[in-house]
Amino acid sequence: MSHTAVNRALRTGLRAVLIALMVGLITVMSTQIVMRYGLNSSLLWSEELCRYMLIWAAFLAMIFAYERGEIAALSILANALPRKGALGLAIFGGVLSALMCFMLAWYGYRFASLAGGQPIPAISFIYGDIFGADAPEAPKVFWVYAALPFGMALLGLRIVFDIWLYLKAWTSGRTLADIVSPERGLSQ
Amino acid sequence: MTIYVLAFLGFMVIGIPIAFSLGLASVAYLIVNDQFHLMIGFPQKMIAGIDNFVLLTIPFFILAGNLMNSADLTRQIVRFAQMLVGRVRGGLAVVNVVASMMFSGVSGAATAEASAIGSIMIPAMRRDGYKPEYAAALTAAGSILGPLVPPSLALILYGVLTGTSIGDLFLAGIAPAFLLCGLLICYALIKARREDHPVPEPVPANERLGLTIKALPALLLPVIIVGGIRSGVFTPTEAAAVAAVYALFIGVFLYRTLSLAKIGAAFYETATMTAGVMLIVAMASMTSFILGIENIPQAIAAGLLDFSTEPWVLILLLNVVLLFLGLFLEPLAALVLVMPILNQISPLIGIDPVQFGVMVVLNLMIGMITPPVGLCLFIVAAIGKLRLERVALAVLPMIGICMIVLALVAFVPAVTLTLPSLLSGSTP
Numbered sequence: 001m002s003h004t005a006v007n008r009a010l011r012t013g014l015r016a017v018l019i020a021l022m023v024g025l026i027t028v029m030s031t032q033i034v035m036r037y038g039l040n041s042s043l044l045w046s047e048e049l050c051r052y053m054l055i056w057a058a059f060l061a062m063i064f065a066y067e068r069g070e071i072a073a074l075s076i077l078a079n080a081l082p083r084k085g086a087l088g089l090a091i092f093g094g095v096l097s098a099l100m101c102f103m104l105a106w107y108g109y110r111f112a113s114l115a116g117g118q119p120i121p122a123i124s125f126i127y128g129d130i131f132g133a134d135a136p137e138a139p140k141v142f143w144v145y146a147a148l149p150f151g152m153a154l155l156g157l158r159i160v161f162d163i164w165l166y167l168k169a170w171t172s173g174r175t176l177a178d179i180v181s182p183e184r185g186l187s188q
Numbered sequence: 189m190t191i192y193v194l195a196f197l198g199f200m201v202i203g204i205p206i207a208f209s210l211g212l213a214s215v216a217y218l219i220v221n222d223q224f225h226l227m228i229g230f231p232q233k234m235i236a237g238i239d240n241f242v243l244l245t246i247p248f249f250i251l252a253g254n255l256m257n258s259a260d261l262t263r264q265i266v267r268f269a270q271m272l273v274g275r276v277r278g279g280l281a282v283v284n285v286v287a288s289m290m291f292s293g294v295s296g297a298a299t300a301e302a303s304a305i306g307s308i309m310i311p312a313m314r315r316d317g318y319k320p321e322y323a324a325a326l327t328a329a330g331s332i333l334g335p336l337v338p339p340s341l342a343l344i345l346y347g348v349l350t351g352t353s354i355g356d357l358f359l360a361g362i363a364p365a366f367l368l369c370g371l372l373i374c375y376a377l378i379k380a381r382r383e384d385h386p387v388p389e390p391v392p393a394n395e396r397l398g399l400t401i402k403a404l405p406a407l408l409l410p411v412i413i414v415g416g417i418r419s420g421v422f423t424p425t426e427a428a429a430v431a432a433v434y435a436l437f438i439g440v441f442l443y444r445t446l447s448l449a450k451i452g453a454a455f456y457e458t459a460t461m462t463a464g465v466m467l468i469v470a471m472a473s474m475t476s477f478i479l480g481i482e483n484i485p486q487a488i489a490a491g492l493l494d495f496s497t498e499p500w501v502l503i504l505l506l507n508v509v510l511l512f513l514g515l516f517l518e519p520l521a522a523l524v525l526v527m528p529i530l531n532q533i534s535p536l537i538g539i540d541p542v543q544f545g546v547m548v549v550l551n552l553m554i555g556m557i558t559p560p561v562g563l564c565l566f567i568v569a570a571i572g573k574l575r576l577e578r579v580a581l582a583v584l585p586m587i588g589i590c591m592i593v594l595a596l597v598a599f600v601p602a603v604t605l606t607l608p609s610l611l612s613g614s615t616p
Contacts, residue, residue, distance in 0.1 A: 015456055018455070018456055018459035018460075019455045019459070020455075021249065021459065022247065022455040022458055022459050023455060025244070025247060026248070026251070026429060026432055026433065028412050029244075029248070029425065029429035030429060030433055030516055032426070033422070033429065033430065034425050035421045037500050038587065047241050047495075050241070050244055050425075051239050051240070051241055051244065052463075054238065054239075054243065054244055054247065054466075055235065055238055055239060057247070057459050057462060057463070057464060058238055058466035058467075058470075058478065059463070059466075060459075060463070061459040061460050061463030062466070062467050064460040064462045064463065065460050065461070065464035066205070066467075068460060068464075070460065070461065070463070070464030070467075071205040071206065071208070071426055071464060071467060071468065072205065072207075072518060072561055072563055072566070073200075073203050073204065073205040073206060074201060074206070074560060074561065075203055076201075076560065077201055077202060077203060078203045089202050089203060090203065090541065092202065092204050093199070093204040095200055095206070096199070096208075096212055097204055097206060097208045097212070100208065100211055100212050100215055100396045102232070103227070104211070104230060104231060107227045107228050108229060108231035108234075110228060110231075111228055111231040111232055111235075112231075114228070115232070115570075122531075132596055145231070145235060147263040148195050148234060148235055149231075149347055159340050
């Protein structure tokens with residue numbers, strides 16, 4: 001029971017972060033338009049900040065996109081195979097996909113460490129506006145690129161969870177079609 | 189390269205999601221070719237593929253569409269279409285097409301369109317005695333209008349990948365969309381006469397004014413977007429943000445159907461759908477990196493030119509190749525893959541990049557309504573609870589209609605370029 005509670009808490013949290021990012025995006029863009037036309041002074045940092053929010057929103061939400069079957073897959077072979085064959089194929093595909101996600105997460109982390117040494121310019125501007133000359137140093141670009149390893153690791157874990165479901169179905173005698181939820185309609 | 193293609197096809201056939209198959213095949217390529225140290229290039233390419241200011245239009249346009257849809261706008265549009273065109277034989281089929289056309293101005297993706305219009309029109313047509321596979325197929329064909337009418341996610345991505353003006357691309361898609369819409373209506377009318385489809389009840393006179401008032405703001409949205417971009421008032425990204433805010437205002441103040449919970453859900457849906465798009469773009473960026481390593485774009489361009497230098501032969505050849513790719517690939521992934529190649533070829537053909545963009549997008553969109561990977565076909569079949577094969581068969585004549593429009597787009601520049609050039613003179 002407790003793992004469903006944790007699961008639900010994680011989902012609610014992630015969902016809240018995503019909504020906040022989208023609200024942030026639309027707010028910054030609207031403010032930018034108002035500033036440019038109404039007050040004739042563009043925000044130096046708005047464009048950059050929006051791009052970073054998009055990167056984070058995209059990688060964080062990939063796990064939900066995967067769950068809902070936003071990414072198409074062929075099911076011809078799985079439909080044609082007997083129960084264990086289909087499940088075995090799903091497990092094999094899942095292992096490969098999860099491996100790829102973890103690999104990308106690892107290399108994404110290395111890339112972020114290598115290339116993310118600069119302070120984020122947009123936040124430096126904002127700090128400069130608020131604090132003036134003695135502004136604290138802005139967070140590093142690492143924290144922008146960190147979205148990729150974080151999102152890919154989440155996605156990988158989600159796929160591992162699916163593999164576990166396939167394995168359970170294998171032993172309990174259920175079929176692949178039984179456990180693929182209706183929301184995954186697209187991937188059928 | 190053979191390794192890559194075989195790996196990709198293999199992964200896809202065993203049921204790995206197609207976007208993952210693109211990524212996995214890229215990894216497999218690096219392993220087999222002993223170039224694993226290049227793995228570090230993948231995250232960089234994936235982020236670079238997403239990190240683009242113009243791509244921000246995508247979440248904003250998706251948000252505008254989601255807000256309009258959760259404000260129950262789709263139902264208003266369908267009723268409005270029924271009021272306008274619903275009183276002929278086969279009326280509901282015509283309403284389906286016209287409503288798809290109207291919804292296109294709100295939605296930028298064919299899949300969103302297929303599920304929004306399909307969930308209303310397929311049950312409605314079935315109730316009226318239409319064959320369900322016909323209803324589903326017509327909805328799928330109509331959903332192609334979505335990416336042709338502004339806003340269009342595919343045209344945006346094409347613009348990003350080629351540096352073509354988004355405003356011009358948006359304008360160029362409009363005439364082909366009307367053409368396709370008109371031909372689909374003709375088809376529906378002829379079929380109605382032959383199969384004796386019913387004439388629907390007229391919309392009561394006292395509802396008409398209210399319906400018009402409610403449908404107009406939605407129809408204005410593409411005008412605001414294109415007008416704003418073309419007149420130079422907004423950048424495409426700003427126009428997209430304005431569209432989203434506009435949709436929010438209409439939903440909250442005009443329709444009064446948007447609660448806070450619905451708005452929250454629409455924002456969340458938007459993040460999820462955006463992530464779906466970005467995942468595809470990111471994974472395809474890995475493949476495009478591999479293609480770059482192997483100089484494939486240059487090789488294919490050279491090969492094509494060896495084959496022929498006659499522009500019309502090359503255009504025909506490109507269409508065949510794109511249609512073939514569209515059978516297997518999701519349009520946005522296909523765009524990321526083929527544009528580096530096509531960027532080499534299009535200047536040699538001497539085709540206008542705006543016309544070329546509409547042609548490429550239409551090609552790939554036709555793949556959305558053909559098996560084996562036709563997302564719109566999957567969606568309408570799921571809504572109608574039909575077997576995919578039946579819908580795929582019913583959609584065949586409509587694919588023929590799409591081909592006619594495609595041929596006109598490919599070989600008659602005026603079809604796409606008249607509108608952008610007409611409106612370029614009037615801009616300040």
